[in-house]
Amino acid sequence: MHNDNLNPTEDIIIYRDVHKWFGDFHVLRGVNITIKRGEVVVVCGPSGGGKSTFIRTINRLEEHQRGDIIVDGIELTNDLRNIHAIQREIGMVFQSFNLFPHLKVIDNVSLAPFWVRKWSKEEAARVAMELLERVGIPEQANKYPGQLSGGQQQRVAIARALAMQPKIMLFDEPTSALDPEMIKEVLDVMIELARSGMTMIVVTHEMGFAKEVANRIIFFSDGNIVEQNTTEEFFRNPREARTRLFLSQILTH
Amino acid sequence: MAVQPKILKPPPTEVGLLGWLKKNLFSTWYNVLLTIFSVIFIYFVSRAIITWVVRDARWEVVTTNFRVFMIGRYPREQAWRVLVSLGIIVFLAFLTWVSKGNPIPRWLVIGWLLSFPLIGILLRGFSEESSFLPLVSEDIWSGLLLTLVLAIVGIVASFPLGVLLALGRRSKLPAIKVLCTVYIETIRGVPLISVLFMSQLMLPLFLPPEIRLGTVMRALTGMTLFSAAYTAENVRGGLAAIPIGQYEAARAVGLNEALVMGLIVLPQALRAVIPAIVGQFISLFKDTTLVIIVGLLDLLGIAKSVTGQKEFIGLHKEVYAFAAAIFFICCFTMSYASRRLEQTLGVGER
Numbered sequence: 001m002h003n004d005n006l007n008p009t010e011d012i013i014i015y016r017d018v019h020k021w022f023g024d025f026h027v028l029r030g031v032n033i034t035i036k037r038g039e040v041v042v043v044c045g046p047s048g049g050g051k052s053t054f055i056r057t058i059n060r061l062e063e064h065q066r067g068d069i070i071v072d073g074i075e076l077t078n079d080l081r082n083i084h085a086i087q088r089e090i091g092m093v094f095q096s097f098n099l100f101p102h103l104k105v106i107d108n109v110s111l112a113p114f115w116v117r118k119w120s121k122e123e124a125a126r127v128a129m130e131l132l133e134r135v136g137i138p139e140q141a142n143k144y145p146g147q148l149s150g151g152q153q154q155r156v157a158i159a160r161a162l163a164m165q166p167k168i169m170l171f172d173e174p175t176s177a178l179d180p181e182m183i184k185e186v187l188d189v190m191i192e193l194a195r196s197g198m199t200m201i202v203v204t205h206e207m208g209f210a211k212e213v214a215n216r217i218i219f220f221s222d223g224n225i226v227e228q229n230t231t232e233e234f235f236r237n238p239r240e241a242r243t244r245l246f247l248s249q250i251l252t253h
Numbered sequence: 254m255a256v257q258p259k260i261l262k263p264p265p266t267e268v269g270l271l272g273w274l275k276k277n278l279f280s281t282w283y284n285v286l287l288t289i290f291s292v293i294f295i296y297f298v299s300r301a302i303i304t305w306v307v308r309d310a311r312w313e314v315v316t317t318n319f320r321v322f323m324i325g326r327y328p329r330e331q332a333w334r335v336l337v338s339l340g341i342i343v344f345l346a347f348l349t350w351v352s353k354g355n356p357i358p359r360w361l362v363i364g365w366l367l368s369f370p371l372i373g374i375l376l377r378g379f380s381e382e383s384s385f386l387p388l389v390s391e392d393i394w395s396g397l398l399l400t401l402v403l404a405i406v407g408i409v410a411s412f413p414l415g416v417l418l419a420l421g422r423r424s425k426l427p428a429i430k431v432l433c434t435v436y437i438e439t440i441r442g443v444p445l446i447s448v449l450f451m452s453q454l455m456l457p458l459f460l461p462p463e464i465r466l467g468t469v470m471r472a473l474t475g476m477t478l479f480s481a482a483y484t485a486e487n488v489r490g491g492l493a494a495i496p497i498g499q500y501e502a503a504r505a506v507g508l509n510e511a512l513v514m515g516l517i518v519l520p521q522a523l524r525a526v527i528p529a530i531v532g533q534f535i536s537l538f539k540d541t542t543l544v545i546i547v548g549l550l551d552l553l554g555i556a557k558s559v560t561g562q563k564e565f566i567g568l569h570k571e572v573y574a575f576a577a578a579i580f581f582i583c584c585f586t587m588s589y590a591s592r593r594l595e596q597t598l599g600v601g602e603r
Binding site: 059060061080084087088090091092094096098099100101102111112115116157160161163164 | 496498499501502503504505506507508509512516517520521524
């Protein structure tokens with residue numbers, strides 16, 4: 001119901017039998033998945049199951065060793081041009097924010113548009129200001145990241161990722177490092193983003209967020225997708241024993 | 254009914270001058286003893302020093318030879334060129350000081366960059382026949398002038414070289430990595446004196462015969478190569494302190510490897526190692542005195558030769574005290590500038 005303007009059947013991310021090893025450890029064990037344009041996918045599962053590694057292979061922060069990854073029609077190979085082309089199309093938000101501490105908030109956001117998209121300084125700053133307004137902290141533009149609260153920093157990180165006008169946004173446990181009272185302000189920004197039609201892949205245990213905006217939930221364990229379903233079906237009717245165990249652990253308290 | 258607790262003043266023995274004295278100097282009986290002994294000690298030492306400086310020392314050895322200390326054998330009638338050079342540097346330093354900019358405005362950076370070749374030409378001149386700027390070969394530069402030229406050129410040239418070596422040592426390409434590592438470890442395993450000797454003897458062998466470097470240039474090359482290896486290790490320490498998340502975030506917004514380094518990693522790494530690098534530059538400044546062993550007369554070399562003058566026999570103390578004071582002023586200035594730089598750049602620390 002969001003993204004009527006886009007062709008909803010177009011596949012933006014395709015994984016075919018993707019494997020990855022860290023040394024001897026088999027992290028991704030033949031992942032197959034297709035994600036459509038405008039879809040909001042929540043990835044959950046026990047820690048060490050490979051879900052972080054999975055989303056970090058989408059923008060080549062981790063290299064896969066077997067299988068095919070195709071993002072927006074470009075295949076991820078060792079060709080640096082392909083890697084940079086894909087990284088420009090994908091925004092990423094990290095658990096620990098990873099803002100650039102030596103740059104002001106506004107420069108954190110306008111850096112990549114200026115240097116990579118080659119926009120003029122004024123244009124990059126104007127867009128950065130608009131994004132800071134969108135995430136609700138325009139008044140912090142001239143501070144340094146270290147002067148902001150965790151929630152504010154994470155919202156700057158979202159603005160920074162959006163500044164490159166990505167087609168896909170990846171979130172790697174965006175609220176796990178936040179104090180409880182700051183989680184909502186970040187989730188609100190993410191919900192607004194999801195409703196605007198952005199393709200999002202979110203590793204999170206915030207099941208409230210999942211219920212509110214996710215089209216699909218993927219349960220990731222032992223290096224592969226154990227179960228995936230629409231959000232409603234996933235909670236109402238989990239098929240796998242591992243999924244039921246995991247849900248009972250995170251939903252009981 | 255609840256009684257509001259009164260806000261009391263602290264007892265007078267705890268605050269103010271009296272409190273400070275009590276807390277820091279007379280808190281226990283051994284601190285009282287220590288304070289008394291220290292006061293007596295400081296009194297006698299400073300009285301001896303002041304008496305010598307004011308009454309006994311014969312400073313005419315310094316005042317008479319002042320020009321020699323400053324520029325050594327640089328021709329007297331050309332001394333204005335040194336003064337103009339000094340003026341340019343003081344002027345630029347003053348502008349940098351008052352601009353307080355972060356970053357420093359671009360025109361000032363250009364000014365600094367232009368000042369080096371300008372001063373080089375001004376000091377060295379063109380050729381023997383030139384009436385405006387006759388040649389003053391750098392091999393007769395001496396005194397404080399030579400010390401400053403060696404130190405400043407050494408610092409300015411070794412810094413970028415050191416950064417490149419540090420990056421090379423972390424390179425993914427094995428050839429570059431091995432080359433840089435071998436270079437850094439070799440230089441660090443050898444004393445500066447031997448590097449200076451080697452640069453005097455070996456450099457002409459490596460260079461094509463048309464390029465003939467004078468003693469000063471060869472010493473300068475040796476010092477630069479030496480200092481670069483130490484800078485490289487300091488910078489490497491700074492690079493190692495940058496969390497992996499910074500690289501990941503920079504790549505994730507689409508920066509290529511060069512931009513990741515130039516915009517994100519190096520600015521943070523260099524800022525973190527300012528104290529270490531300035532410390533190393535201070536020691537480079539003092540190490541310039543070693544050029545005396547290849548026959549150059551820096552400030553200390555000049556001092557040594559001044560003590561040999563017939564009319565000032567036996568005035569070693571005055572001469573060396575003066576030289577030491579100049580070294581102290583230069584090194585302290587560097588140290589102070591470094592602290593100011595840290596403060597200016599320190600905003601927004603994690």
